[in-house]
Amino acid sequence: MSTVSAPATPTARVGIVGGGQLARMSQAAAIALDVELHVLDAAGAPAAAAGAQLIEGSWESLDDLARLAADVDVVTFDHEFADREALQELARRGVVIRPHPDVKRLAQDKLHMRRTLGDQLGLPVPAFAEVHEAADVEAFAQANGWPVVLKTITGGYDGKGVQVVDTPREAAETIAAFGAPVLAEALVGIDLELSAIVARAAGTGEVRAYPVVETLQVDGICNEVVLPARVDPVIAARADALALELAEAIGLEGLLAVELFVSDGELLINELAMRPHNSGHVTLNGCLTSQFEQHLRAVLGWPLGATRAVAPAAAMVNVLGPADGSDPGDRIAAALHVEGAHVHLYGKAPRPGRKLGHVTALGPDGDAALESARAAAAILEGER
Numbered sequence: 216m217s218t219v220s221a222p223a224t225p226t227a228r229v230g231i232v233g234g235g236q237l238a239r240m241s242q243a244a245a246i247a248l249d250v251e252l253h254v255l256d257a258a259g260a261p262a263a264a265a266g267a268q269l270i271e272g273s274w275e276s277l278d279d280l281a282r283l284a285a286d287v288d289v290v291t292f293d294h295e296f297a298d299r300e301a302l303q304e305l306a307r308r309g310v311v312i313r314p315h316p317d318v319k320r321l322a323q324d325k326l327h328m329r330r331t332l333g334d335q336l337g338l339p340v341p342a343f344a345e346v347h348e349a350a351d352v353e354a355f356a357q358a359n360g361w362p363v364v365l366k367t368i369t370g371g372y373d374g375k376g377v378q379v380v381d382t383p384r385e386a387a388e389t390i391a392a393f394g395a396p397v398l399a400e401a402l403v404g405i406d407l408e409l410s411a412i413v414a415r416a417a418g419t420g421e422v423r424a425y426p427v428v429e430t431l432q433v434d435g436i437c438n439e440v441v442l443p444a445r446v447d448p449v450i451a452a453r454a455d456a457l458a459l460e461l462a463e464a465i466g467l468e469g470l471l472a473v474e475l476f477v478s479d480g481e482l483l484i485n486e487l488a489m490r491p492h493n494s495g496h497v498t499l500n501g502c503l504t505s506q507f508e509q510h511l512r513a514v515l516g517w518p519l520g521a522t523r524a525v526a527p528a529a530a531m532v533n534v535l536g537p538a539d540g541s542d543p544g545d546r547i548a549a550a551l552h553v554e555g556a557h558v559h560l561y562g563k564a565p566r567p568g569r570k571l572g573h574v575t576a577l578g579p580d581g582d583a584a585l586e587s588a589r590a591a592a593a594i595l596e597g598e599r
Contacts, residue, residue: 225251227251227289229514230254230289231293232280233294233296233297234255234260234293235293235294236563238267239267241491241511245267247508248512250515251268252267253267254267254293255272255274255280255282256269256272270286274294275301276301281308288311289312289313289417291312291313293491294372294490295319295322295323295372295488299320299324303317313468313513315468318468321465322487322488324369325368325398326343328487329343336461339481339483341364341401341476343398345399346365346395346398346399347395347397348387348395349386360401363400364380364399364400365377365389365397365399368397379402403478406477406479407444407446408432408477409427409451410428411425411475412506413467413470413471414469414470414519414522415513416518416519418516421518421519422462422463426442426451426522428440428494429444430474437533440493441581441585442581443524454482457484469490470495470506471488471489472489472494474487474488490510491507496531496575498522500525500557500576500577501526503525504519504522526578527580528581529578529584530581530584530585532588533572534560534570534571534596535571536566536567536570537565537567538567543572543596543597544565549594553576553587556574556590557575558595574588574595575588
């Protein structure tokens, strides 16, 4: 007589607020580590399609966030949009949230981030101010010059919620559209954009830094990445040191991506993300431990993985929905003819301009790796 054994208990259960492509790629890492992943999102979330346990609900609802927390050992994120007050209430109830809501706020509230990093920690950031009306922007411009960059304090991403204005009238229109208050920043000359990704493990405080990457932006979206960055090694070392200093200063638990400007040879912090980040997708095939596995290790307090590159260079290129609405998935086989290309699609319905996946490629140098990744991405997008 045969018996059916009960399913094995997973090593740990991790809840992710959001079930998009970042959670989907985290699911692949979770399977290898025997971690059970639960995600809070709407029906049809990409992570759920890949096998993560779906809790249907809103990340703005305390009750829904509590349902996610009830089933897991630790709660973490794949975006910045969770309701901050709800997260604080869960933390008061004893829910383990990593990074802690007080730390996560640095990635959710741009004005708070600028004040903490620039005013309190003395780290390099562009000149900034809180503004409520056009007269405030005009006063800021008198000190820092036109044009001025205006940003929503919360909620902006991938170039949304950012506007460069040249006149008080444009400033007034933007503030009306965004809703006051707004963050004003000096427009700085940008020689290069970098991303420094580091992890810090809960409990132990162990830290690891990935090689600094170069990012190429298109319409405010990180569209291409080269690892290691094609930049003076001294600048790259400073970027890593800055990210590690910040991780320690804020008591990070998890992954931190620090987006940086290189301006006249100096580093300025642009944005922060406390989760896996578009600029870290290149680690999936380019480093010994992917950013997705590293984030899980870090929030669980497990030993961190080695971060060194597996080849002299690697590159990542986004795959966006073609203008004709066709599905890049129909062209996977053709794209795989590109030597060394690795295709990662996100299981999302195609729509023109929508981020549907990415390609990574290895090479003897950054230019060669980028050429291969671009070639495969172009095939997927129907351009070849």
